[in-house]
Amino acid sequence: MTKTSKNPLLAFFSSVQLALFLLFLMAGTSIIGTIIPQNAPPGRYLEQYGAKMARFMELLNLTDMYNSRWFLLLLLLFALNLIVCSLERIPQVIKIIKRDNLDTSADRLEKMGLRARVTLPGGAQEGEAHIRKVFQQQGWKPQQRQQKDGTLFFAEKGAWTRFGVYIVHLSILIVLLGALIGSSTVAKKLLRDPSFAFKGSVMIPESRQSEVIYAFKSGTPIELGFGVRCDYFTIEYYPNGMPKTYLSKVTVVEDGAEVLSTDIKVNSPLTYKGITFYQSSYQPYQDYVVTLQKGAAELQTSSIIPHSQQQQWSEAGITYGIINRENRGEVTRRVKVWLSDGQGEPSIFWVNLGQEALVERPSGSYTFQAKQLYATGLQVTKDPGVWLVYGGCILMLIGLYVAFFMSHRKLFAMLRSDGSSATILFAGSANKNKVGFEKKFEDLAGTNR
Amino acid sequence: MDSSQLFGITMIAYLLSSAFYLALFIFRNSTPGFIGMLLAAAGLLIQTVGIGLRWYESYQIGIGHAPLTNMYESLVFFSWCTALFYLAMELKYKTRVIGAFVMPFAFIALAYASFSDRINDQISPLIPALQSNWLIAHVVTCFIGYGAFAVAGSLGMIYLLKKSAGDKPAQEGLFSSLPELKIIDDLTHKTIIFGFMWLSAGIITGAIWANEAWGTYWSWDPKETWSIITWFVYALTLHARFTRGWSGTRIAWLAIIGFVAVFFTYFGVNFLLSGLHSYGSS
Numbered sequence: 001m002t003k004t005s006k007n008p009l010l011a012f013f014s015s016v017q018l019a020l021f022l023l024f025l026m027a028g029t030s031i032i033g034t035i036i037p038q039n040a041p042p043g044r045y046l047e048q049y050g051a052k053m054a055r056f057m058e059l060l061n062l063t064d065m066y067n068s069r070w071f072l073l074l075l076l077l078f079a080l081n082l083i084v085c086s087l088e089r090i091p092q093v094i095k096i097i098k099r100d101n102l103d104t105s106a107d108r109l110e111k112m113g114l115r116a117r118v119t120l121p122g123g124a125q126e127g128e129a130h131i132r133k134v135f136q137q138q139g140w141k142p143q144q145r146q147q148k149d150g151t152l153f154f155a156e157k158g159a160w161t162r163f164g165v166y167i168v169h170l171s172i173l174i175v176l177l178g179a180l181i182g183s184s185t186v187a188k189k190l191l192r193d194p195s196f197a198f199k200g201s202v203m204i205p206e207s208r209q210s211e212v213i214y215a216f217k218s219g220t221p222i223e224l225g226f227g228v229r230c231d232y233f234t235i236e237y238y239p240n241g242m243p244k245t246y247l248s249k250v251t252v253v254e255d256g257a258e259v260l261s262t263d264i265k266v267n268s269p270l271t272y273k274g275i276t277f278y279q280s281s282y283q284p285y286q287d288y289v290v291t292l293q294k295g296a297a298e299l300q301t302s303s304i305i306p307h308s309q310q311q312q313w314s315e316a317g318i319t320y321g322i323i324n325r326e327n328r329g330e331v332t333r334r335v336k337v338w339l340s341d342g343q344g345e346p347s348i349f350w351v352n353l354g355q356e357a358l359v360e361r362p363s364g365s366y367t368f369q370a371k372q373l374y375a376t377g378l379q380v381t382k383d384p385g386v387w388l389v390y391g392g393c394i395l396m397l398i399g400l401y402v403a404f405f406m407s408h409r410k411l412f413a414m415l416r417s418d419g420s421s422a423t424i425l426f427a428g429s430a431n432k433n434k435v436g437f438e439k440k441f442e443d444l445a446g447t448n449r
Numbered sequence: 450m451d452s453s454q455l456f457g458i459t460m461i462a463y464l465l466s467s468a469f470y471l472a473l474f475i476f477r478n479s480t481p482g483f484i485g486m487l488l489a490a491a492g493l494l495i496q497t498v499g500i501g502l503r504w505y506e507s508y509q510i511g512i513g514h515a516p517l518t519n520m521y522e523s524l525v526f527f528s529w530c531t532a533l534f535y536l537a538m539e540l541k542y543k544t545r546v547i548g549a550f551v552m553p554f555a556f557i558a559l560a561y562a563s564f565s566d567r568i569n570d571q572i573s574p575l576i577p578a579l580q581s582n583w584l585i586a587h588v589v590t591c592f593i594g595y596g597a598f599a600v601a602g603s604l605g606m607i608y609l610l611k612k613s614a615g616d617k618p619a620q621e622g623l624f625s626s627l628p629e630l631k632i633i634d635d636l637t638h639k640t641i642i643f644g645f646m647w648l649s650a651g652i653i654t655g656a657i658w659a660n661e662a663w664g665t666y667w668s669w670d671p672k673e674t675w676s677i678i679t680w681f682v683y684a685l686t687l688h689a690r691f692t693r694g695w696s697g698t699r700i701a702w703l704a705i706i707g708f709v710a711v712f713f714t715y716f717g718v719n720f721l722l723s724g725l726h727s728y729g730s731s
Binding site: 023034240266 | 512653692
C-alpha cells in the first residue's frame with residue numbers, strides 16, 4: 001500500500017464506513033415515508049397531525065420525501081460512494097489477478113491452507129506426468145517454471161470472479177442511471193422536453209379520441225403525436241360479483257389513418273412509439289349506447305342517448321326512449337325501455353344491459369340492445385430509461401451470483417526429484433467457498449482415495 | 450380430503466416435529482431428533498400435496514390460479530419454504546438441533562393461517578391486477594428469501610443464546626448440544642447470502658410486474674419501500690462482514706434485525722399500513 005496522502009474528499013467517498021452509514025441512513029429514513037402518507041392533500045396532514053407538526057413535515061418535505069432534495073442527495077452520495085469505492089479497489093483486484101503465481105516459493109506453499117504431499121518412485125519425468133494427469137483430470141491447464149528448489153506447476157480458475165462485487169456495484173449505478181433517464185422531472189427541468197419522459201393519464205369516453213394526455217401532479221397537457229380512440233369499454237364480473245376484467249378496445253389514429261386496434265387490460269398494456277397505455281380506471285356516464293335493428297338487419301341504428309328523453313328513428317318510423325333504470329352506484333344493471341311504431345299500444349319492457357331484447361311490433365320485429373356509456377381511464381407513461389433499469393437488474397443478479405457463489409481457485413504443485421523418487425507438494429487456495437474447494441483439492445491431490 | 454385438511458395434518462406434524470427437535474436440544478438424545486426430522490419431512494410432503502391439491506381445487510371451481518394470492522395461501526407457502534429450506538440445510542450441514550428453533554416458525558405460520566379470524570381461507574378468484582404470469586415468479590422468489598431469512602434469524606437467536614450461556618458455566622449443559630459458535634456464525638452468513646440473492650430477485654420480478662400492471666417499476670408504495678429497507682439491512686450486514694470483518698454477536702443481531710424487517714415487510718405493511726399491496730391482507 002502506498003502511503004501518499006490522499007485527497008481527503010476522495011478518502012471520504014471511498015470509505016466503506018460511508019457505505020455502511022448511507023445504507024443505515026437510507027434504511028432508517030425510508031421508514032418515515034411508509035408511516036406518513038405520501039402526497040396526500042395538505043388538509044389531511046393538518047387534520048391528522050395538527051398545524052405545528054404539519055408545518056414541520058412540510059419543511060422537511062416529509063409529505064413527499066422520496067422526491068425530496070435531501071433524500072435524492074442521499075442517493076447521490078450513495079452513487080458517488082459506489083463509484084469512488086469501486087474505482088479505488090479495482091486496480092488492487094487487477095494486481096491480485098495479474099500476480100505472477102509461478103514466482104511463489106516453496107515456503108509460501110507450505111503455509112497455504114490446503115496442502116498434500118505425494119511421493120512417487122521414478123524420476124522427474126514420472127513426477128511431471130503425474131502432475132499433468134492430476135491437473136488435466138479436472139480441466140486445469142498448468143504453466144510451469146523452474147525454480148531453484150524444484151519445478152513449480154500452477155493453474156487457476158475463476159480469477160475474473162473477483163470482479164463479481166463490482167459487477168453488482170455497476171448494476172446499481174445502471175439502475176440509478178435508468179431511473180434518471182426515465183424521470184419526468186429530469187425531462188421537464190433539465191432537458192426542457194416534457195415529452196421525453198412522462199407519467200400521466202387520460203380519460204377517453206367511448207367513441208371519442210384524444211391526442212393529449214395530462215401529466216400527474218401538474219396536469220400539464222402533453223401531446224402524444226397521434227390519437228387514441230376508445231372504441232369500447234367493459235367490465236366483466238365473476239359470479240360472486242368481484243370484477244374479473246377491465247377491458248378497453250382502443251384504436252391508434254395517426255395522420256387520419258387507423259394504425260392499429262387492440263385490447264388494453266390490466267397487466268396487458270399497449271405500447272406504441274415508446275408510449276405505454278395502461279388500464280387504470282373508468283368512469284360510467286348516465287348515457288347509453290343503444291343499438292336498434294329491424295328484422296334480420298334490414299335497417300340498423302346506433303346512437304348515444306341520455307335517459308328520460310324521447311328519441312326518433314325516422315328511417316324505421318320508431319320512437320323510443322329509456323324511461324327508467326336500475327343502478328348499483330353509478331353502474332347501471334338494467335333499463336326500462338319504451339318503444340312505439342305508432343301502431344297500437346307502445347312496448348314497455350326491462351332489459352339487462354348488454355343483452356338483446358326482441359320486440360314484436362305490427363310493423364315488424366326489432367332487436368334492442370343497450371350498454372352504458374363509459375370513459376376508460378388510461379395511465380400513460382413514456383420511460384426511455386426502463387430498459388437500462390431492466391438491464392441493470394439482470395446484471396445485478398448475475399453479479400450477485402458471481403460474487404457469492406463463484407470463487408478464484410488456485411492450484412500449485414512443486415516437483416522435486418532426486419533421481420530415484422519424486423516428491424510433489426500440492427497446495428491450493430480459494431478466496432471463497434473454501435469448504436467446497438477443499439473437497440475438490442482432496443480429489444485432485446489424490447489424498448481422498 | 451381437501452387441501453385444508455392436509456394443511457391441518459401438516460400443522461400437527463410440524464408441531465410434533467418442533468417438540469421432538471426440542472427434546473433433542475434438551476436431552477441430547479439423538480432418537481427424538483431423528484423422529485423430529487422424519488415428522489418435518491412427512492409434514493413437508495403432505496403440505497406439498499396440499500398446495501398441489503389447492504391449485505387443482507381452484508381449477509375445479511373454475512377460477513384456476515396458483516395458490517399464492519392471499520394471506521392464507523402466502524402463510525402456507527411461507528411455512529412450506531421455511532420447512533424446505535431448513536430440511537435442505539439439515540441434510541447438507543448435519544445440524545439437526547437447529548430444527549428446535551426453526552420448525553416452530555413453520556408451525557406458527559400454519560397455525561396462524563388456520564385459526565386467525567382475520568384470515569380467510571376461501572379460494573377466491575383473481576382480481577385483474579393479479580392476473581399475470583409474474584405472480585408465480587414474484588411470490589416464489591420473495592418467499593424463498595423470506596424462508597431463508599427466517600432460518601437466518603433463528604440462527605442469530607441460537608448464536609446469542611449459546612454465547613450468553615458460554616459465560617455461565619451452570620447452564621452449559623443445556624446449550625452444549627448446539628453447534629459450535631463458529632459453525633452457527635458461518636451458517637448464518639451462508640443463509641443470509643442465499644436469502645439476499647432471492648430477495649433481490651423478488652424485488653426485481655416485483656418491479657417488472659409493477660411496470661407491466663401499473664406503468665411504474667417503483668412507486669415507493671409501503672410494501673416496496675419495506676422490501677428495499679430489508680435489502681439495505683442485509684446489504685449492510687454483508688458489507689460489514691466482508692469489509693469490516695464483523696462476525697459473531699454483531700452479525701447475529703443483524704440477522705435478527707433483518708428478520709424483523711422481513712416480518713414487517715410481510716405482515717406489518719399489510720396490517721398496519723395501506724398501499725397497493727392491500728389484497729394480501731385478507
